[in-house]
Amino acid sequence: MTTRVCHFIPPYLLERLQPHLTDVDRALRARREAGPHPVRQGAAGAPAWVVHTCHNGADLPGDVVRSAGQPASGDDAVDEAAAGISATLDLYREVYDRASFDGEGAPVSLSVHYERGYDNAYWDGTQLVFGDGDGKVFGRFTKPVDVLGHELTHAVTERTAGLTYSGQSGALNESLSDVFGSCVKQRLLGQSAAQADWLIGEGLFLPAVQGRALRDMAHPGTAYDDPQLGKDPQAPDMSGYVDTTDDNGGVHTNSGIPNRAFYLAAVAIGGNAWEGAGRIWYDALTGPDVSAGTDFAGFAAATVAAAGAHADEVTAAWKTVGVGPGGSAS
Numbered sequence: 001m002t003t004r005v006c007h008f009i010p011p012y013l014l015e016r017l018q019p020h021l022t023d024v025d026r027a028l029r030a031r032r033e034a035g036p037h038p039v040r041q042g043a044a045g046a047p048a049w050v051v052h053t054c055h056n057g058a059d060l061p062g063d064v065v066r067s068a069g070q071p072a073s074g075d076d077a078v079d080e081a082a083a084g085i086s087a088t089l090d091l092y093r094e095v096y097d098r099a100s101f102d103g104e105g106a107p108v109s110l111s112v113h114y115e116r117g118y119d120n121a122y123w124d125g126t127q128l129v130f131g132d133g134d135g136k137v138f139g140r141f142t143k144p145v146d147v148l149g150h151e152l153t154h155a156v157t158e159r160t161a162g163l164t165y166s167g168q169s170g171a172l173n174e175s176l177s178d179v180f181g182s183c184v185k186q187r188l189l190g191q192s193a194a195q196a197d198w199l200i201g202e203g204l205f206l207p208a209v210q211g212r213a214l215r216d217m218a219h220p221g222t223a224y225d226d227p228q229l230g231k232d233p234q235a236p237d238m239s240g241y242v243d244t245t246d247d248n249g250g251v252h253t254n255s256g257i258p259n260r261a262f263y264l265a266a267v268a269i270g271g272n273a274w275e276g277a278g279r280i281w282y283d284a285l286t287g288p289d290v291s292a293g294t295d296f297a298g299f300a301a302a303t304v305a306a307a308g309a310h311a312d313e314v315t316a317a318w319k320t321v322g323v324g325p326g327g328s329a330s
């Protein structure tokens with residue numbers, strides 16, 4: 001006789017208590033319930049990933065809660081981080097034939113419940129760190145899977161092109177994290193480039209905030225417009241390029257320009273973004289033409305060179321945002 005688990009709150013009420021459960025939440029939940037994941041081991045037989053908790057303190061990495069191959073812990077932040085890192089490592093391994101962020105299967109260390117009310121997620125050069133959010137504007141940073149893909153991609157970029165985190169190379173560094181973060185999400189949802197919402201960080205803002213997400217790759221500058229947060233400052237093309245010393249030279253604002261180029265190329269090429277434009281962007285990032293100081297025009301040229309039969313679509317995408325491969329970006 002099987003044990004029947006009686007939940008105090010029935011599922012249909014739980015659904016009502018979570019009106020902001022997104023398709024990504026559902027896909028990740030289905031994945032969690034599907035059991036242990038195939039990518040369990042990193043280099044030298046170590047678990048492919050390990051999730052720690054900081055218990056809302058600041059000591060990193062904190063205590064181990066769950067490693068690859070182990071069942072759900074029951075802690076939402078831990079289990080979201082686990083599902084997200086699995087989906088991200090899968091994209092790199094199965095689509096781009098890359099073993100972890102270093103290409104050699106390095107185990108990924110993640111920490112959740114970092115500090116109290118902490119409003120961010122980051123890669124510190126050795127591990128990924130996620131806050132729980134303040135509970136008013138931001139919820140858990142482990143919730144949107146593209147945030148996790150974004151942060152791990154910073155580690156990939158660091159180990160490949162090493163794009164300097166300032167000015168145009170910094171905006172490219174930021175953009176590549178959004179590009180592959182969005183590819184993780186789109187692949188998880190099985191959405192083509194035409195079907196995808198192209199939002200970054202959907203589900204991170206709590207309901208009081210007037211906004212759809214943190215960024216919108218298809219329509220930079222329109223993701224939010226909120227009395228407290230102000231308006232999404234991203235520019236959709238070079239006419240809105242921001243010259244500033246803030247934010248490492250506007251890396252999070254000017255990244256909207258290459259973000260939109262990727263979106264335009266992905267939609268023009270058609271099919272799945274992670275296979276079409278994603279493969280081209282990955283080849284550019286890891287190829288010989290992109291290095292620490294590469295600017296928008298240099299990166300555009302590298303993507304056109306890597307585009308093969310899709311060179312026209314990629315050239316047109318960059319032209320639309322005001323970046324000419326090999327020419328001046330003005």
Ligand SMILES: [Zn+2]
Pocket residue numbers: 150154174177
């Ligand atoms: Zn970033």
